[in-house]
Amino acid sequence: xxxxxxxxxxxxxxxxxxxxxxxxxxxxxxxxxxxxxxxxxxxxxxxxxxxxxxxxxxxxxxxxxxxxxxxxxxxxxxxxxxxxxxxxxxxxxxxxxxxxxxxxxxxxxxxxxxxxxxxxxxxxxxxxxxxxxxxxxxxxxxxxxxxxxxxxxxxxxxxxxxxxxxxxxxxxxxxxxxxxxxxxxxxxxxxxxxxxxxxxxxxxxxxxxxxxxxxxxxxxxxxxxxxxxxxxxxxxxxxxxxxxxxxxxxxxxxxxxxxxxxxxxxxxxxxxxxxxxxxxxxxxxxxxxxxxxxxxxxxxxxxxxxxxxxxxxxxxxxxxxxxxxxxxxxxxxxxxxxxxxxxxxxxxxxxxxxxxxxxxxxxxxxxxxxxxxxxxxxxxxxxxxxxxxxxxxxxxxxxxxxxxxxxxxxxxxxxxxxxxxxxxxxxxxxxxxxxxxxxxxxxxxxxxxxxxxxxxxxxxxxxxxxxxxxxxxxxxxxxxxxxxxxxxxxxxxxxxxxxxxxxxxxxxxxxxxxxxxxxxxxxxxxxxxxxxxxxxxxxxxxxxxxxxxxxxxxxxxxxxxxxxxxxxxxxxxxxxxxxxxxxxxxxxxxxxxxxxxxxxxxxxxxxxxxxxxxxxxxxxxxxxxxxxxxxxxxxxxxxxxxxxxxxxxxxxxxxxxxxxxxxxxxxxxxxxxxxxxxxxxxxxxxxxxxxxxxxxxxxxxxxxxxxxxxxxxxxxxxxx
Amino acid sequence: xxxxxxxxxxxxxxxxxxxxxxxxxxxxxxxxxxxxxxxxxxxxxxxxxxxxxxxxxxxxxxxxxxxxxxxxxxxxxxxxxxxxxxxxxxxxxxxxxxxxxxxxxxxxxxxxxxxxxxxxxxxxxxxxxxxxxxxxxxxxxxxxxxxxxxxxxxxxxxxxx
Numbered sequence: 001x002x003x004x005x006x007x008x009x010x011x012x013x014x015x016x017x018x019x020x021x022x023x024x025x026x027x028x029x030x031x032x033x034x035x036x037x038x039x040x041x042x043x044x045x046x047x048x049x050x051x052x053x054x055x056x057x058x059x060x061x062x063x064x065x066x067x068x069x070x071x072x073x074x075x076x077x078x079x080x081x082x083x084x085x086x087x088x089x090x091x092x093x094x095x096x097x098x099x100x101x102x103x104x105x106x107x108x109x110x111x112x113x114x115x116x117x118x119x120x121x122x123x124x125x126x127x128x129x130x131x132x133x134x135x136x137x138x139x140x141x142x143x144x145x146x147x148x149x150x151x152x153x154x155x156x157x158x159x160x161x162x163x164x165x166x167x168x169x170x171x172x173x174x175x176x177x178x179x180x181x182x183x184x185x186x187x188x189x190x191x192x193x194x195x196x197x198x199x200x201x202x203x204x205x206x207x208x209x210x211x212x213x214x215x216x217x218x219x220x221x222x223x224x225x226x227x228x229x230x231x232x233x234x235x236x237x238x239x240x241x242x243x244x245x246x247x248x249x250x251x252x253x254x255x256x257x258x259x260x261x262x263x264x265x266x267x268x269x270x271x272x273x274x275x276x277x278x279x280x281x282x283x284x285x286x287x288x289x290x291x292x293x294x295x296x297x298x299x300x301x302x303x304x305x306x307x308x309x310x311x312x313x314x315x316x317x318x319x320x321x322x323x324x325x326x327x328x329x330x331x332x333x334x335x336x337x338x339x340x341x342x343x344x345x346x347x348x349x350x351x352x353x354x355x356x357x358x359x360x361x362x363x364x365x366x367x368x369x370x371x372x373x374x375x376x377x378x379x380x381x382x383x384x385x386x387x388x389x390x391x392x393x394x395x396x397x398x399x400x401x402x403x404x405x406x407x408x409x410x411x412x413x414x415x416x417x418x419x420x421x422x423x424x425x426x427x428x429x430x431x432x433x434x435x436x437x438x439x440x441x442x443x444x445x446x447x448x449x450x451x452x453x454x455x456x457x458x459x460x461x462x463x464x465x466x467x468x469x470x471x472x473x474x475x476x477x478x479x480x481x482x483x484x485x486x487x488x489x490x491x492x493x494x495x496x497x498x499x500x501x502x503x504x505x506x507x508x509x510x511x512x513x514x515x516x517x518x519x520x521x522x523x524x525x526x527x528x529x530x531x532x533x534x535x536x537x538x539x540x541x542x543x544x545x546x547x548x549x550x551x552x553x554x555x556x557x558x559x560x561x562x563x564x565x566x567x568x569x570x571x572x573x574x575x576x577x578x579x580x581x582x583x584x585x586x587x588x589x590x591x592x593x594x595x596x597x598x599x600x601x602x603x604x605x606x607x608x609x610x611x612x613x614x615x616x617x618x619x620x621x622x623x624x625x626x627x628x629x630x631x632x633x634x635x636x637x638x639x640x641x642x643x644x645x646x647x648x649x650x651x652x653x654x655x656x657x658x659x660x661x662x663x664x665x666x667x668x669x670x671x672x673x674x675x676x677x678x679x680x681x682x683x684x685x686x687x688x689x690x691x692x693x694x695x696x697x698x699x700x701x702x703x704x705x706x707x708x709x710x711x712x713x714x715x716x717x718x719x720x
Numbered sequence: 721x722x723x724x725x726x727x728x729x730x731x732x733x734x735x736x737x738x739x740x741x742x743x744x745x746x747x748x749x750x751x752x753x754x755x756x757x758x759x760x761x762x763x764x765x766x767x768x769x770x771x772x773x774x775x776x777x778x779x780x781x782x783x784x785x786x787x788x789x790x791x792x793x794x795x796x797x798x799x800x801x802x803x804x805x806x807x808x809x810x811x812x813x814x815x816x817x818x819x820x821x822x823x824x825x826x827x828x829x830x831x832x833x834x835x836x837x838x839x840x841x842x843x844x845x846x847x848x849x850x851x852x853x854x855x856x857x858x859x860x861x862x863x864x865x866x867x868x869x870x871x872x873x874x875x876x877x878x879x880x881x
Contacts, residue, residue: 070818070855202814209819210810210826212754212794216819219753227748252737270748271757272740344758344766344854345820394756394820395854431759625814629860633817636856658763658852667845669858 046174048133048182050102051081051126058157058171060085060092065103065111066118067096067366068205069343069393069400070633071687072626073118075203077126079622083196084130084189087157087170094204099372099388111369114401114517116590116685119622123683124188131186139183140176141168191620200625205392217364217391218348220426225350226255228414228427229274231281232263235290235651236438237512240264240283247280257281258417265414267425275430290512291651298443298511299335305465306333306447310505313484313493317501319451322459326451330536334448334529335712337645339441339518340661345394346434349411352424358385359415360424363408364393366401370474374405378412397637398517399439403473406439406514435661436653440646441518442467442488446529450537451501457537457552459501462492462529467515468508483508487517491526491589491692496559497534497552513648519637520691523589527692528699528713531585535700536709545584545700546572558617559586561679562595565615569675570597580610583700585693591684593617593677594631598697602705605717609639609670609698614690619683621676627686628674634690635672640664642695645714725786727752728796736783743767743778746793754794754823758852765851768824768831769793775831777850794823802872803830809868817855825851829865838869 046054053061062081068074074094082089097103103111107121134154141159142149151162160167170177191197208214233239243264245257253273258265264283268274323329349363358381365371368388376383393400402408411427418425429437444466451459469487470479479486484506493504518524538548546567553559563586566572576582579601586595599611614631621627640663647654655661699710702718710718723734727750736745741760746752746769755778758766762777769778770792771785797803806829816822825848832839832847839847844865853861 070816072817202811203816205819206811206814206816207807209816210807210822211798212752212756212823214819215753216756218757219747221751221753270744272737272744272748342854343820344756344764344818344852346757393818395818397854431761431764629814629817629857632859633856636858637854640854640856657761658759659761663852663854664856664858665850665852666848666858666861669856672859 046133046136046177048136048177049129050100051129052085052133054133054170054174054177056171056174058169060087060170062092062094063097063103064094065097065122066105067113067390067393067396069113069366069396071118071630072203072623073113074205075201076119076622076626077122078204079196079201080123080126081130083194084127085134086154089196089201089204091157092204096390096392098390099368104369111372112367112401113396114366114398116592116688119686120591120619120683123622127188128186131188132183135183135186136177136180137170137173139180140173144168144176197622198620198624201623203626209392214392216345216394217350217362218345218394218428220350220362220391222350222352222424225424225426226267226421227270227274228265228267228425229278229430230260230263230265230410230414230427231278231283232433232437233285233287235285235287236293236514237288237290239286239288241286242284244282247282248277251277251280253277256418256421258414260410260413260417262410262413265417265427267414267418267421271428274428287651293511293513293648293651295338295443295647299445302335302445302465302509303333305507305509306445306463308507310463310465310507311483312503313489313506314502314504316503319459319461319501319503322451322501323449323461326453326459328452328540330450330452330540332448332533332536332709332711334446334532336444336525336528337647337713338443338513339641339644340435340646341395341397341399341518342434342661342663343393343395343397343399346431347400347407347429348426349408350424350426351411351415353415353419354385356385357381359412360387361408361412362389362391363411364391364400365408366393366396366398367405370403371405371408374409375412378409397519398521401517402439403470403475403516431658432656435646435655435657438514439516440513441524442469442515444525446525448529448533450533452537452540455541457499457541460499461503463505463507464488464492464526465507466509466525467511467513469515469517469521471508487522489522489526491523491587492530495530496556496588498554499552519634520589520688523587523688523692524641527585527587527589528695531587531693531696532699532709532711535583535696535703539703549584549586553586558593558679558681559588561677562586562593562615562617565675565677566595566597566613569615569673570613572597579705581701581704583697583702583704585697585700587693589685589692590688591682592686592689593684594689594693596635596693596697598694598701600698600701600705602702602718607642607698607702607715607718612670612672612694613675614672615675615677616686616689617677617679617681618686618689619678619681621678624676627676630686631674631690632672634687635694636664636669638691638694639698642698642713642715721784723783723787725789725791727791728793729799734783738782738784740783741779742769742781742783742786742791745783746778752793752795756820756823758821764821765828766821766824768827768851770827770831773831773834775828794827797826797830800830802833805868805871806830806833809864809871813860813864813867815857815860815864817857821851821853825853825861829861829868832865833869833872837872839865
């Protein structure tokens with residue numbers, strides 16, 4: 001086990017060091033003992049840090065710094081706090097943290113949820129927050145009773161005196177504890193003493209979500225609130241040339257029609273009036289160069305680019321010589337399309353402008369830190385003038401982590417265009433707006449070549465063609481080095497397989513279609529190309545896909561452990577019914593390790609997935625059932641990505657809703673078994689780790705049935 | 721126009737343009753935001769409510785169709801034995817991830833269980849394939865429906881839905 005997770009006596013200084021090394025990014029101060037300006041200060045409340053607030057009535061409020069978008073992080077963070085605070089998770093009220101530097105993601109240096117970083121980057125911080133509070137409550141009790149703190153104990157929200165004769169609840173101690181000096185040196189529990197971490201804990205948000213009581217961004221209402229809908233350009237980068245809003249303004253319920261940088265906004269009393277008003281708009285567009293984007297011609301261009309040299313990202317051995325001396329050279333093109341995130345809750349953001357130039361904003365965002373800064377820039381005020389709150393997120397998958405704060409900035413611009421209305425305005429998106437609105441996973445092409453000699457894979461060449469996500473955003477400096485966007489090549493440039501001659505190249509294209517991270521980001525492409533092509537190599541060498549990967553992954557015990565587990569649990573090598581094939585994959589991403597076995601057949605020319613077996617090693621597990629839930633959901637999410645695509649014709653997005661952008665449904669959905677593997681390794685990610693390996697394992701299974709390779713997604717008709 | 725309807729057991733007079741979908745009357749006018757919007761074209765099921773005990777997609781159901789009928793939304797699901805069993809099973813089986821689609825899933829499941837008390841996997845496929853879940857909770861939804869059915873065994877002759 002590595003240093004950051006070692007449960008030992010951790011000083012505050014020591015923690016900060018550990019956090020910096022674990023995150024590798026800019027570290028923002030931990031803010032112990034600070035009251036947040038975003039929250040009202042109240043007397044008699046014990047606020048040992050930005051995360052916890054215990055009141056005299058015994059209520060324990062916990063501000064979750066990571067956004068709850070389904071991944072169970074509100075529960076996971078609460079478990080880490082509760083473990084050290086010595087209370088049950090059910091006793092804690094978990095609230096979404098507002099925008100504040102105190103809630104910065106320690107891996108990014110800015111408040112946000114993504115990259116499967118939440119659990120590992122915040123685990124020690126949350127434990128320290130709980131342990132500090134517990135120490136202060138004990139100190140308050142000890143002072144009250146005239147005993148030594150070390151002799152007191154805390155359990156189930158109560159501090160007891162050394163002889164057990166006296167006890168006080170946390171609520172009863174809150175007022176005194178608020179006066180205790182925040183300790184510099186707090187002991188964290190040994191892993192062996194955990195009573196909550198690692199045990200299945202019910203999600204804190206389930207009952208309210210099932211009953212429809214949980215508030216999402218789209219559900220936000222305020223007295224006098226208006227609803228806005230924006231007609232955006234039909235092409236990316238297009239601009240309003242002129243518009244006529246008179247017919248829209250005649251629609252009952254429409255209050256105002258205004259131009260904003262992204263298009264024309266219709267402000268109305270509710271959704272339906274806004275939508276009908278928008279349909280009545282007449283807008284003339286300057287379509288701009290985006291009108292020439294066509295995915296069919298992009299495919300032809302990418303195919304040509306895949307034949308030409310790109311920027312060399314990695315070069316091991318001598319790939320050129322390996323190919324010259326090979327017995328056999330395999331070549332293939334693998335391509336993945338633009339992909340929309342399509343969270344079930346469409347985007348929305350409510351903005352209420354304040355007389356002092358600031359604003360109160362409520363949205364559902366994975367990137368409050370970025371949004372907050374962008375809002376301050378658009379409003380031209382200090383961030384302190386803006387209160388920024390989050391809701392539950394009805395799915396995120398990366399879309400709500402906008403590197404340019406697109407949907408929050410636009411909502412502010414709508415409000416700014418009609419300040420005299422003096423009303424909170426909630427800008428809402430329809431499904432069509434979402435699917436046509438850009439910020440997709442990039443379309444990527446992979447030129448793959450393999451050199452086989454004497455029954456071995458001796459040369460590997462992976463050339464990636466596609467757009468950069470980070471270029472042109474605030475993340476460019478950190479993520480783009482020497483012209484290489486790390487997200488474009490992740491999963492390829494760090495390929496761990498023992499191939500002596502290996503070259504990875506990148507050709508970055510640009511066409512103005514806005515692209516963004518989509519659950520598993522670059523790995524959603526590179527793992528598909530790598531694992532599918534490895535399967536082609538195994539077939540050409542007459543080797544079993546499992547045994548072939550085992551041979552190439554010597555020295556990588558965590559990958560081997562999940563690979564072996566998935567193979568064993570699936571019954572790899574045992575007979576299957578006629579017409580059913582089995583495929584395997586293994587991949588590391590986001591500090592997590594996963595392997596998949598998929599069983600599939602072909603029914604009516606379409607892939608039918610019968611069973612998915614997943615093994616996952618993410619290190620220490622906080623809430624095992626939620627890791628399983630993430631792997632189950634990730635498998636379905638990945639399978640959906642084999643069914644749909646975003647295409648453009650003359651700059652216009654061809655898809656509009658769930659009829660032409662299909663997602664996997666109940667009757668198509670396989671059983672997904674998940675097996676947790678703990679090799680004692682460093683804590684890693686979960687949310688994205690289950691996605692990359694699913695499609696390649698499915699493709700290998702289909703090859704067993706059809707004898708044909710799928711190299712392009714979504715699946716067309718499959719031979720059966 | 722004025723539409724008289726019963727929503728969650730309460731008689732309502734609704735002033736609305738007749739083409740307004742029931743969904744936006746529920747959400748924007750009555751503040752019943754448990755019924756969710758996902759597609760606007762009856763493709764995802766997030767807005768599923770019951771009208772005279774039948775599941776309908778409120779996003780594509782003009783409010784005038786609800787005149788003289790009984791509308792039930794997620795907010796009153798637990799008033800029926802079946803609905804209560806569905807909610808309990810959903811929580812017990814830890815179905816929820818992001819949660820946006822789940823009220824609609826529960827309404828579809830409750831309608832299924834009222835019609836077929838012990839549904840097969842094929843019954844579940846048929847009744848639930850109109851409800852999308854982007855988080856991919858289908859494995860657990862199926863399990864929860866079976867669990868709710870089991871919990872309702874021997875409950876016949878009770879208060880019903």
